Amino acid sequence: MISLKKEQKPVSPKQRVTQRRRLRAGIQLIFFLLAPSVYTAAFSGIKEIATAIGMGEPLVFSAFTSALLAICIYTIVFGRFFCGYACAFGSLGDAVYALSQLIQRKIKHRLPQIPETAVRRMQKIKYVILIVIILLCAAGIYANLSGWSPWDVFSMVTALKSPGLSYILGMVLLGLIVVGMAVKERFFCQFLCPMGAVFALLPVIGRYTRNRDNCLMRCSACVKNCPVCVETDADNARMGECISCGKCSDICPKRNISYAGRISDGNAPLAVVVRAAILFAVCAVFELVRMI
Amino acid sequence: MKHQEFWMRAASLIVAVGALGIYQANALQWQREEEANQLAVQRAQTHNAEAMQAASDTAGASYQDGVYTGSGEGFGGTVSVEVTVSGGKMTGITVTAASGEDTAYLNRAMQMIDSMLAAQSADVDTISGATFSSNGIKTAVQQALEGAKK
Numbered sequence: 001m002i003s004l005k006k007e008q009k010p011v012s013p014k015q016r017v018t019q020r021r022r023l024r025a026g027i028q029l030i031f032f033l034l035a036p037s038v039y040t041a042a043f044s045g046i047k048e049i050a051t052a053i054g055m056g057e058p059l060v061f062s063a064f065t066s067a068l069l070a071i072c073i074y075t076i077v078f079g080r081f082f083c084g085y086a087c088a089f090g091s092l093g094d095a096v097y098a099l100s101q102l103i104q105r106k107i108k109h110r111l112p113q114i115p116e117t118a119v120r121r122m123q124k125i126k127y128v129i130l131i132v133i134i135l136l137c138a139a140g141i142y143a144n145l146s147g148w149s150p151w152d153v154f155s156m157v158t159a160l161k162s163p164g165l166s167y168i169l170g171m172v173l174l175g176l177i178v179v180g181m182a183v184k185e186r187f188f189c190q191f192l193c194p195m196g197a198v199f200a201l202l203p204v205i206g207r208y209t210r211n212r213d214n215c216l217m218r219c220s221a222c223v224k225n226c227p228v229c230v231e232t233d234a235d236n237a238r239m240g241e242c243i244s245c246g247k248c249s250d251i252c253p254k255r256n257i258s259y260a261g262r263i264s265d266g267n268a269p270l271a272v273v274v275r276a277a278i279l280f281a282v283c284a285v286f287e288l289v290r291m292i
Numbered sequence: 293m294k295h296q297e298f299w300m301r302a303a304s305l306i307v308a309v310g311a312l313g314i315y316q317a318n319a320l321q322w323q324r325e326e327e328a329n330q331l332a333v334q335r336a337q338t339h340n341a342e343a344m345q346a347a348s349d350t351a352g353a354s355y356q357d358g359v360y361t362g363s364g365e366g367f368g369g370t371v372s373v374e375v376t377v378s379g380g381k382m383t384g385i386t387v388t389a390a391s392g393e394d395t396a397y398l399n400r401a402m403q404m405i406d407s408m409l410a411a412q413s414a415d416v417d418t419i420s421g422a423t424f425s426s427n428g429i430k431t432a433v434q435q436a437l438e439g440a441k442k
Contacts, residue, residue, distance in 0.1 A: 037394050044421035049312075051420065058319035059312065063396035064421055143420050159368045159392070203301035237297055287395035 020250045023269055024084075027276045028091040034290055035283045036088040036158050040151055041067040043195050046130075047137045054138030067286045072198070074282055078206040080199050081275050083189055084245035086283075088158065089151070090189050093181040100182035114184055119229050122191045123241060130194035150174035185227035189243060200240035206260040206275075207239055208232045208249060208267075214256050222248035222257060232257055246272065354412075355380055355440040361388070362439070364431025368392025371428035375436040382412055382440075385433060393425045401425035408433060 031038075045068025052059050059065065071082055083090055104110055114122070136142040146166065153170040156163045163171060180187035189196050210222060210232045223231050226248055228241045246267030249257040259266035283289050355377040363372040369392025376384035385405045390398050400422040407416040414433040418426035 037397070041396055041421075048421060052319075053315060056319060056322055058323050059316055063400045067396065161368065201301065201304070203298045203305060205298075234295075235297065239297065240301075287399070290394055 017250045020246070020267060020269065020272075023272060024245070025094075027085050027272070028094065031086040031276075031280070031283075032088050032091045032158075035086065035280070035288050036290070037155065038067065038071065038082070038283055038288045039087050039089055039195060040155055041286075041288055042071045043068075043151070045069070046194070046198065047133065047142065050134040050137035051140070051142070054140055063287065067288060070282050070286050072202060074279060075199050076202050076204060078275050078278070079204045079208070079244040080196075080242060081206075081244040082279060083196065083199060083243040085272070085276055086279055087189075089154065089193070090186065090243070092154070092178075093186055093188050096178055096181040097185045097187075111183055116229050119184075119190070120238075123228070125191050126193055126197040126200075129192060130197040133194055148173065150177055186243065190228045190241060196243075202240070204239065204242075206244075208242060208244070208246065208257050208259055209234050209261065210248070210252070210257045214254060216254060219253065221251045221253060225251045355382060355437065358440065360436040360439045362432040362435030362437070364428040364433075364435065366390060366393050366428025367397065367424035368394075371425070371432050373429060373432040373436060375433060375440065377440050382409060382437070385409065387429065390425070390428070393428070397422040397425045401429055404429055413437075 041064050045062075045064040045066075048062060048064050049059055049068075075082060100111070133142065136145070148169040150170050150173040153163045153167050153174045156167075177188050177192070180191070184191075212233060223229065227245060228243060230236065230238055230242045230248075232239070232242065232248055246259075249255070249259070249266035255265045257266045258264050259271060263271045280289070357378050357380070358376075360375045360377065361372065362375065363370050365371075370389070371387060371393065372389040374384075374386045374388050375382060376386075385408060387398070387402065393401075401419050403419055404416055404426055408414055414430055414437055416430075418430065
């Protein structure tokens, strides 16, 4: 009886989860400090293309469109690792959520959770935002809207520059987004981010996949731990939502979630560091790394 | 089919890129026609202007020769420029210091320099997406030109 129990009890993943959480936070901090403008540069690439099409001008290889292209190609090859480990806005969201979780634990009061069906529905909002912004750019209206963009406010704050009163609308929006980030992990990324909408539509080669046959009965630790409610089955149409944070692979008691069909322990530290180094090199080549 | 999801996405991506390619080919064609048109207009204008050449020669020289410096507030600090004036015209603008700007954004904003030289003025459209760096360069050039005024 005892031996049977021993055999069935999986390896406690607690320490592994802590180590990997620290590694991820470290990588996020490095990207936050050294390459905080990649997201806005790539997003400006989209806006630039839409604006050029609106005016009937030919597309040009600018700093922004080439950054967009590079990040998209990286995402096709490695998955949305950029979202999970490098995006400044995503890292802000993780920091806000971690702080909110800490406070919730301390005061022993839990915020209500958004039900999964609602999460799935809300994940569609970002496509509407993307389309609206593209249309505004193409119509030439976007350039005249000033002071509303929460990203401008955020980039000014990270540059230690105070946004003036003309940015009041942007500041209010950023404030609301931060509140959302405290309630739901990766609130902005999965519900609102227009770049996320682009990434979610790309075909991805380097993705996480769980081997369903090997799973423990009624475990679903991966889905419960997933910030974007994705089951990493091979045929899941919602895999585009996966931000490659690897939290599923970290928590899996059987280390049953592989990456790109090659790395059996999908979020093994070495594999993560290699992916981060390649992404950092891409950012450096496109002059998006800042010296401090 | 295995990886059906992936191939559907890949096919959509190819369609999207193809559409952009078709657009690009058309847009380049429109640009060529536009350029040919402008060239014709320019030729006519030069022809008309030749008669008034002498007058415009003296009027065009609105700046005093020399090298002038100016600075403006960019994204993360001060942007400094050097403006060269020779023969009464602004002939060169170089950014001498911009430590607070991200390189990709600064490079983008530097595209304004060509339009400034063409317009012989700092008053050109800023580059969208690099508004702060653009404004830094614009203010700096304006300041430099203040010093170059006769």
